Amino acid sequence: MSKTVRTFLSGASVALGATVAFSGTAQANTELLDQINSYSQDDIAQVNSVFQLSDVSPSDWAFDALRNLVENYNCIVGYPDGTFRGSRPLSRYEFAAGLNACLQQIERMIQSGTGEVTAEDLAALRRLVNEFEAELATLGARVDDLEGRVEFLEDNQFSTTTKLNGEVIFNIGAAFGEDDIDDQVTFSDRVRLNLDTSFTGRDRLRTRLEAGNITAFDDATGVETARLGFDTFTGEDGNDVEIGKLFYRFPVGDNVRAYVGAVGLGLDDMFDVTNPYFDSSGSGALSRFGRFNPIYRGPDGAGAGFNFNLGDKFTVSAAYLAGDGDVNNPAEKNGLFNGSYTAAAQLDFAPSDRIMLSAVYANRYQKSGDINLSGSTGSDWAKRPFMNSVPMTSDNFGLQASWMVSNKLNLAGWVGYTSADVELSGDNRSADIWNWAVNAALLDVGGDGNVLGFIFGQAPKLTGVENSSICDGSSCDDTTYLAELQYRYKLNDNITITPGAYVVFNPNQNDDNDTVVVGSVRTTFSF
Structure with a gap:
């Protein structure tokens, strides 16, 4: 409940x-x-x-x-x-x-x-x-x-202040391609237990315990666009339990909601990513790229933010987040303000109850060794244009939209742009990265609560760099596309089965690379 x-x-x-x-x-x-x-x-x-x-x-x-x-x-x-x-x-x-x-x-x-x-x-x-x-x-x-x-x-009653809810995922999946792809069928799991505590009835302290061993298919395919939207960083650790999220949400007056987090707090926890039928890892897109605009992914984990409602149609949000691995480290180039960070703001506009528009901006600094400009959803070039040995700053812009066309159809999509610069004295190298996607959700197909979903988009692509030998001639012209088809079948209020597949064309911005296909049957238990 x-x-x-x-x-x-x-x-x-x-x-x-x-x-x-x-x-x-x-x-x-x-x-x-x-x-x-x-x-x-x-x-x-x-x-x-x-x-x-x-x-x-x-x-x-x-x-x-x-x-x-x-x-x-x-x-x-x-x-x-x-x-x-x-x-x-x-x-x-x-x-x-x-x-x-x-x-x-x-x-x-x-x-x-x-x-x-x-x-x-x-x-x-x-x-x-x-x-x-x-x-x-x-x-x-x-x-x-x-x-x-x-x-x-x-x-x-479980507790006078705390309620327990959970989610368990069983997944059967495989990646397919040519002989160089490890295409073994896998069976894996992810478990999340949320302890939600309220002290006033309007606030929430969330403590999430999680464990899992769901494979990240980038290891098998060499393509990060092939990653599942619900794979786990603990996949190689054999279901070791860890604290996945720890943050506090509370109202400030009638129009402001504030957040303070110590572990696992991301922009998507505070901002509306404007992709209502595919943003969830447990019941949304099967692919990592299909969940929401990669602009929302970046150094995060600890920090603070707020949402400010400006009447019925507009909401302004802002946040500052530091990387999980930096925030508790007092050494040089670490800590809350001197390590990798994300500072972001977003404006939401709802002209009607069926239309949602949003614009997001994020400024990021990623120190040497932590470079990831694509949120692990695009090509290797888009992730690290100049390898991983130089610090970089980036300006990231995103536009998102969602339209409930009818009671049975929702259309949504986004476009994202990143302008990144090497942050070293005398080094003036820079790079541009673009991505976009559209999706459609057909509701109640074959029964109440079922969703037939389709996603198509361009994964983060390095479109050009300055003062570098990368992308000389036409080497950056190829484009990686992803297409996903899924059917979300609601067995009952607590069990949902989602069979589906997604295809990655021209992996890693190279049309000489073989197409990668990822198949998945995700079963989600919620309680």
């Missing part, structure tokens, strides 16, 4: 109807009960996403509460015409029916071991039960049963 019960309790009356018509006394008559039964069974349609409701938009004052109830508790319904009709009056009986349905759903989630409540949550829950005692009794929901549910929540 990704939200606390307190969020449900504070938003229940808002999400179930913008105006509650309290009658003051229970009208237990047959006609009214028939209306409630009709409301609860015949004239409603279950929705899996708040965006399925045509008359609800992110600018609505009740949007967050409604989205929480729809997406996290699955106990809110709409009308057959795809509307929610949040402005119409709601009787106490109808509210009690909705309350009872949500209580039952919360109980099921607690029984499955994915929920937690605090003492404050339970007190608020008891107040709601007492307030609607007469209506719940009329509907046949015995108050003593509800009291039993509350006692069950008290006895089975």
